[in-house]
Every structure is written in structure tokens, then in C-alpha cells.
Amino acid sequence: MKNLDMDLRTRMVELRGQGYSAREVAERLLISERSVCRLWRQYQSLGHVEAKQRGGYKPITLRAHEPLLRQWIEAEPDLTLDRLVARIDERLGIQVSASGLWNRLRAMKLSHKKNDAHGRTGSPGHPEGA
Missing domain, CATH: 1.10.10 (Arc Repressor Mutant, subunit A)
Known part of the structure; x- marks a missing residue:
């Protein structure tokens, strides 16, 4: 429209x-x-009828909290994305989607893949080394 x-x-x-x-x-x-x-x-x-902004720049709400995000992930490398979203909401009062958080972590050059030592990255139907 x-x-x-x-x-x-x-x-x-x-x-x-x-x-x-x-x-x-x-x-x-x-x-x-x-x-x-x-x-x-x-x-x-x-007092005006100017059009509201559509699309374009959207402020990144987690930018100020990047050091804390790094700290959480370093302390708990197996922290799931969903648990991290819940922690952000609980402790910071910021509602963020999992995809939004994923994009922020990627921009921070943080891998959020599960630790291989815990065997959580493989397919659930295929045992390791099979």
C-alpha cells in the first residue's frame, strides 16, 4: 500500500x-x-499529517548489551537460542525474537552452534560416527 x-x-x-x-x-x-x-x-x-516511516532503519535494541551477551555465551556455550531469548526478556526486559537475536549474534561474529563435546549438533536419528 x-x-x-x-x-x-x-x-x-x-x-x-x-x-x-x-x-x-x-x-x-x-x-x-x-x-x-x-x-x-x-x-x-x-498537529501534522506526515507519513510515518515505512521500513528502513530500525534501531538495534541489543547493541548496548553486546558485552553482556558475550559474557553469557562464554559462560554457557550450550545456552540455546530460546533460553537466551527468555533470559534477555527476564533480566533486561527486552522482547526480542529468536531470529532477531540470531541476526544480532551473527553480526557480533558469535557462533551459536552447540558444542560438539556435548553431542548436541548431530542429527537426533543418527549416532555420532555412524
Whole structure:
């Protein structure tokens, strides 16, 4: 879905400000009534109707905690991704997905593969050395 251009957004605010209903504005500008209502609410609460950012830069919430992540993984090399996600939520109060954490660990150049000494990286149906 494409953002409405700023000219259309501005005209919508002008018409609503002149007393036209959301339905009348929608019909006149050929946009949905829902869009008019949403943009009008945004204008009333924020004072503008600029489009919100879509995609692009997303702040990395774990960047400040990288030393702690390294410390946890060095202390417990067999710590699973799910347990690490739970620990981050529990101790840091940060909700992160397993895939988001995996990407962060990869960017930190940390391998999160299980330790071979514990035999947890092989296929469960095939014994080691078979």
C-alpha cells in the first residue's frame, strides 16, 4: 500500500477544518473514509499529517548489551537460542525474537552452534560416527 502524497493530506485537513464530514472529504478526494478518519485523528493529536516511516532503519535494541551477551555465551556455550531469548526478556526486559537475536549474534561474529563435546549438533536419528 502506497502512502498518500502530502498535497492530498493537506487538502484533506483543509476540507475537514472547513466542516466537511469524513464521508464528504473521502468522496471528494477519492480516498477511503477510513483514511480520512485516521489522518484527521493524527492531525488532531500530533498537529501534522506526515507519513510515518515505512521500513528502513530500525534501531538495534541489543547493541548496548553486546558485552553482556558475550559474557553469557562464554559462560554457557550450550545456552540455546530460546533460553537466551527468555533470559534477555527476564533480566533486561527486552522482547526480542529468536531470529532477531540470531541476526544480532551473527553480526557480533558469535557462533551459536552447540558444542560438539556435548553431542548436541548431530542429527537426533543418527549416532555420532555412524
